[in-house]
Amino acid sequence: MPGATEAFHALWNNCSLAIVIGLTGYMALVQLLRYRRMAKIEAPFANRGRPLSSMTVEEAHAIIAQLQETEFPYAFAKARRMALLKAGGIPTMSKLFAVTGQNNRRNAGKRAVDTEILLRESQSQPRDSDRYASAVARMNYLHARYRRANKITDDDLLHTLGDGLGEILNVIEREEWRKLTDVEKCALGIFHKNLGEDMGIPFDALPSKAEGWKDGLHFALELSKWTIQYEEEVARPTATNDQYVRVYVDSALPSFIKPVVRQMLGADLNDIMRTSLGLESPGLFLSIVLGLVRNLRKLVLRYLALPRPSFLAVRLVHDKPNPETNLYNFERKGLQPWSRQQRRRSSAWAVLFRFIAKLTTRTLQCSLCTKSVASSSALSPLWSLEILLDCHAPVVHSGQYAIRI
Numbered sequence: 432m433p434g435a436t437e438a439f440h441a442l443w444n445n446c447s448l449a450i451v452i453g454l455t456g457y458m459a460l461v462q463l464l465r466y467r468r469m470a471k472i473e474a475p476f477a478n479r480g481r482p483l484s485s486m487t488v489e490e491a492h493a494i495i496a497q498l499q500e501t502e503f504p505y506a507f508a509k510a511r512r513m514a515l516l517k518a519g520g521i522p523t524m525s526k527l528f529a530v531t532g533q534n535n536r537r538n539a540g541k542r543a544v545d546t547e548i549l550l551r552e553s554q555s556q557p558r559d560s561d562r563y564a565s566a567v568a569r570m571n572y573l574h575a576r577y578r579r580a581n582k583i584t585d586d587d588l589l590h591t592l593g594d595g596l597g598e599i600l601n602v603i604e605r606e607e608w609r610k611l612t613d614v615e616k617c618a619l620g621i622f623h624k625n626l627g628e629d630m631g632i633p634f635d636a637l638p639s640k641a642e643g644w645k646d647g648l649h650f651a652l653e654l655s656k657w658t659i660q661y662e663e664e665v666a667r668p669t670a671t672n673d674q675y676v677r678v679y680v681d682s683a684l685p686s687f688i689k690p691v692v693r694q695m696l697g698a699d700l701n702d703i704m705r706t707s708l709g710l711e712s713p714g715l716f717l718s719i720v721l722g723l724v725r726n727l728r729k730l731v732l733r734y735l736a737l738p739r740p741s742f743l744a745v746r747l748v749h750d751k752p753n754p755e756t757n758l759y760n761f762e763r764k765g766l767q768p769w770s771r772q773q774r775r776r777s778s779a780w781a782v783l784f785r786f787i788a789k790l791t792t793r794t795l796q797c798s799l800c801t802k803s804v805a806s807s808s809a810l811s812p813l814w815s816l817e818i819l820l821d822c823h824a825p826v827v828h829s830g831q832y833a834i835r836i
Contacts, residue, residue, distance in 0.1 A: 457735075464738050466609075468502060473614045483617045483646035488625060491647065492557050494618035498611075499554065501738070504745035506607050510598035511550055513699060515543060517594050519675030520666050520707035524591075527582050529671045536682045543679065548748070550595070551761055555747040558625055562759075567629045574630075586661060588632045593658030596623045600655060605699075606725055608732035613648050620644075620651030636661075659701075666707035673709045695721065 472494055475481055499507040519525045532538060552566035577583040596619060603611050611619075624647065627634065634640045637653055644650040676693075684692055694717055697710035705712065713721065739745075748761045 461734060461737055465733065468497060468738060469609070469612065469615075472497065473612055476614050483613065483648055486614075486617055486621060486647060488558055488621060491618040491621035494615060495554065495622055498615060498618075500744040500746065501741065503603055503607055504739075506602040507554075507599060509606075510595070510602045511547060513598045513602065514591075514594045515546060516676075516679065516696065516708070517598070517700070517704055518591060519672055519679065520662070520704045521587060521590060522665065522667055522669045522672060522707075523582075523584065523587055525669065525671040525675045527577060529674060531577075536678055540683070548761060551747040552759075553626060554622070558629075567626070571630055585633050586636055588630070589627070589634070589636055589654075590658055590661050592623055592627045592630070592632055593654045593661075596620070596651060597655045597658050600651070602699075606728070608729045616651050617647035620647030620649070620654070622647075623654065624650050662701075662703050662707075666703050668707050668709055672707055676708050676710065691717070 475490070476483060476486070519528065528542075549566050549570055552562055553570075556563035556566070574583055574588070578588075599619060600611065600616070624634075624644075637657055639649065639653055644653065680693060680696065681689055690711070694711050694713040697705045698713045698718065698721055700708070700710065746762075748759050752759050
């Protein structure tokens with residue numbers, strides 16, 4: 432027995448040593464590969480001594496494509512959602528949503544998807560492409576009559592532009608495994624400056640408008656700073672702000688999880704916007720949990736996760752149109768059906784939602800054809816999908832939302 436015990440200890444020590452060597456080698460490989468993409472992005476400017484002012488529009492687009500498709504897809508997706516939420520914290524904007532009929536349960540989900548597809552198109556397509564032009568033209572068309580009536584001010588639009596940029600910077604700074612470099616911030620600044628120009632948004636409110644900006648980094652930092660100052664000046668809690676949150680957040684969640692989600696959203700906002708939107712601050716326990724999860728994710732990505740390869744890049748919008756509809760699809764997880772691919776009535780999802788619908792039912796009106804149908808009230812966001820399954824099974828509106836060519 433003593434010999435067997437010694438053999439077991441020797442084997443255990445050898446296995447432990449092999450595990451330590453293997454883990455150390457793997458972590459070294461992760462560190463070698465993790466920062467290679469960042470180094471490649473910086474190389475033309477750091478190694479060759481090029482100033483940031485020499486960055487071209489094409490280079491900025493290529494950098495942003497790498498950031499949102501491979502480096503930080505989670506952060507870019509969250510930034511788009513947070514920017515959409517924060518728009519409702521500006522009283523003039525939330526009032527406009529209310530009077531135009533967009534700030535209600537029937538239209539809110541569709542508007543969110545409409546906005547997201549236009550943002551995805553403009554962020555993912557080259558500036559000289561037809562698809563980028565179509566997306567920007569659509570945004571300009573939607574804003575035009577409200578701008579003429581002065582229901583959307585130039586400062587409101589500049590804030591919307593700055594919020595899109597600022598949330599990218601904030602989410603990456605707060606939640607990602609590394610910080611953005613000045614080169615990457617410069618690329619973001621160039622993109623948002625070009626987008627603002629293409630949307631006809633005046634930059635008169637920015638301090639450097641008269642003499643111009645040194646580079647994209649200068650523009651990005653100045654726009655972000657102005658956006659925060661604008662929120663401090665105009666963001667106030669109003670009835671339409673509260674209605675905005677109740678429509679976009681509360682109505683999309685089961686009642687038992689609603690308070691937690693509201694606090695989680697509040698944790699991602701500063702005091703001004705959290706108060707303006709009427710969201711609650713997270714309690715001590717939830718703050719600790721969120722902090723632990725966030726830091727654990729950072730550590731895992733930085734030290735244990737290999738970088739996302741190009742063939743697994745997160746495509747914002749499909750490169751080619753759906754041959755059946757001639758529309759460009761995009762992947763989006765959600766309970767409402769506006770972005771879903773067509774499914775057969777006998778699919779697993781259809782069976783699941785029909786089963787849920789039988790638990791408790793109520794009569795609702797189909798948002799597509801105004802036909803009254805029975806639908807589930809067990810989980811509030813499921814009702815519109817169940818209506819489509821029962822009423823249309825599903826048809827045109829089951830998910831081909833994109834820019835028509």
